[in-house]
Amino acid sequence: MYSKELVRRQAADIAAAVPETLTQFRCSVCRGVFGSSAELQSHYAVEHPGAVPPAIIRLKLNGCLCEALIEPYWTLQRALQFRFGLTGAKHMCNRGACGSCTVIMDGRAVLACMTLAIECEGKEIQTVEGIAADTKWRPLVESYCRWDAMQCGYCTPGFLVSAKALLDKNPNPTEDECREALSGNICICGTYPRHATAILEAALKIAKGA
């Protein structure tokens, strides 16, 4: 169970399973299901005039074009979990203080708990599942596992995404640059000394095309 190959396939499956096109438009107040966004909007106007209707966002998520119906006040973290089935961006602090929800948006590491999903319309977003599914980044995952750069593992995906964002920009970082890049990620279990080791080892392997 959970061998590295199986996990890579699972990550790829999860990343690919995002809803491509909305076919049902569900009322989040009364659970009524409608065939179009326009019908849903009309339903809200008539039945729930005080409520703000859900909105549609379209993303390029881990390379897949997809769309979902979200509450306009939802964070990206919440949308990823509740609409796209991606639970790698973790809910921890919900205030941008811990980095556990880090994703890469248009090439930049961002905090999904501090980003409104509705503002991500049209953005290209990469989550830890997408990174894990990409064979190029297998050395990074493997180094994290070889060096126990995790204990309970809850914050680990956030660290891994920050590490990937660093390597995107700087494929040959120093230890200090690794620490700087991960300074927004909090690990309560105290795994800090492992991360730079893992990243540096992975960087070498990635450079060699391993």
Next chain:
Amino acid sequence: MADLAGVNGQREQFRVVGQRNLPGKLSYALATGVAKFGIDYVLPDMLHAKFLRSPYANARVKSVDIAKAKDIPGVADIVTWEDEDIKALNNFGESNDSRRPWLDNIADQEGAEVAVIVVAESEDICEEALRLLDVEWEVLPHVVNLLEGRKEDAPVIRPQVRDAPMFGAPSAGGPTNPPKRGNVAYANMTSGDMDAGFAAADHIIEYDLYMPAFASLLPNPSGSVAWWFDDPYYSEGGKSLHIEGAVKDKNAISMMYRLPPEKTVQEGLFMGGKYCDWGRRKSQEITPLLAKRTGRPVRCVNTREEMFDVIMKQRYIHLKVGFTDDGLITAVDDFSIADGGAWGSSSFGNVGDMTLGPYNTLKCHNINQHMEIVDSNRYLMYISGQHCPFNWDSITVALHMIAEKLGKDPIDIARLNLHGPTSKDDPDPVPSFEACVKKGKDLMNWNWHPSGTKKLPDGRYHGMSFRYQMCPRHSFSSYSCKLEFRDGEVHMPTQGPLFGVYAVECNAMVVAEELGLEYDDVKIDFDYREPFTPLGGGSDGTTASAWAMKECANILKKQILEAAIEYAENPPMPGAVSPQPGPFKGLTADDLDIIGGRVVLKSDPSQGVPIREAAFTSELLAITDFDSQGVPVREAAQKNLFATFYGHPPLSLWATGEMGKRLDTMNTAYCEVAVDIEMGEVEILRFGVAADPGKVMRPISLESQIDQVMFFSQGCQLLEDFVFDERTGVKLNNNMIEYKKPCILDVPRVDREFLETRAGNAAYGANGISHSLANTHLVIIAIHNAIGVWVDPPATPDKILKALGKA
């Protein structure tokens, strides 16, 4: 106390145990986000639940009108403390007081769950409904300042009678505790002759310590998702319950809902950072009831702000220590005021510490511990202990103060006062302590200097500190181990969920070691129905469960060897597709061994067969194939074997009540700081740890646990403290911005050295390190050594400057 009772406890050659860089069995899932924690579960048609939470530190709900809230579209259910379904719920928590209803109308801390639960289509609708509840509150006086709360004229905040054993005198030989008075319960414990002890002293010092409250801050907010389903396995008696997020307490949830354990399912394997914080939150218990009432899955999750619980309660300590001219302690009088916390808090941090404390390790017999436990409205502390619970810091500070007074090295003072391995009257050195000190001194280039006497080239002052501790292990738990040799492979069925101590990996390493296999050869079958789970407290979960699994592995090994002989004695019929038996005819299991994945002759290990071909039977399977001529192929059947073992290793000193009175494995910790007396800034230059866990099972996770507690220590000594508004009793920093945990740029180097004296009593003489290394004063002492003044933790720059008279 070494592992003499177990099979191969004295093993000298290790191939697998002790190896570095063997990935955790769940690490790939954790690193990639594939791992799902309880609160990650999202189900179709799922409802959400939220509790009414008190805006007051102490209050009673006199009445509540739910009419307006119930009318909100999207609200599915509202239950109150007066509902019969709620009244029927029981407490089965490890810390919650079973004498109190599961939910009532009393809130004894700000943010406490009270009186009402709302279930709705979304969390936002829940919150809107909660806002529309018409609640009549009776606001009661509160206590968040212990020094005020202990006063005779302080308002009494709680009717709770602290007469449970954990709040009584911890020793039958101790004085009778006075009855609770006001908010204060008492726990007293005296040994020896205090008057004689102080009379024998050449010096007496008195000092005050402050230990701040410290947040455990579980990384994953607690919560659960539950639903009921038609169960094809256990269909009788109605639906079964599926709950995710109950973490290790699936069976407690079964009891709570009066279900047989097999009708409660929890498949998730990941519980997050539950380091000795075993208390279940209400959000982890209520979802089955709400799912039953609504007929839909229900999710209830605490927010981060609702998760700011403590792992160590606030305490004020006054210590009076008598000692001789050479530094030998003659008497210790320890008076402390400890936070009793909100109703149902764990006794860790107060009386739970007394019998386990550092005073047991001293030669001195004259010890008086007198503790006032003050009920407060600060927080509920769930059972805990990751942060050193044993009042260790008081005596550590004493050793430094004695050293300072006499101009001696605190390590020498510690050595002088530490009793021998067998009793308080044993004058012999403790081998583990001596070995740790030797390693530690080398590691740190230890060269002690009096306070305020060493300046670094950059002008900052240099300080250093030292502390010793025991390496304890609970060993209270027995483990139900099972190993299967199935289709030629060894399987270790294991129940999750697990947390971050790599206990299952240690078990797999031991199985591989004992069965002559490699780590990856041991297959872990995670299954919630299995009885084995390597949980029992951090180090117990690794070392004690691994001891039991070692016994089980050797039972399986014997079975495999016997099966290999039986196969040799009874080879399959000619023509069957089957592996050749080994040359084992006429032998006994004692003549064979398993080496390198092969069953071999002990007398000639070059002769043997791969383990996967060792255990077949002469019985043939039905036709499994046809060859190219159409002739049926019949294969010999693999023999499947099952070994079980139930038990635990010989009891540890903790479990026999001799913790500290006898000494086996020890550890020492060191800290070096640089203090800028102009800016008040402290930099920890490095931590050092020389530890003897008895036997290192999995080095990389041992290192990681040490790093963790050292960073805990750093946080609570430099950064962390709960802050309350005393007027309202409201928590002011229950979020991760205002309550700052160390980040990667904050943490210093941690240098570590491990010893293996094999003096513990779990697998191969391991003892583990849990509960032993964190502390609140290692950094504080080093700061004192640098600047010559004491600063209460957390030692923020303003406090340093104030202590220096500069602010």
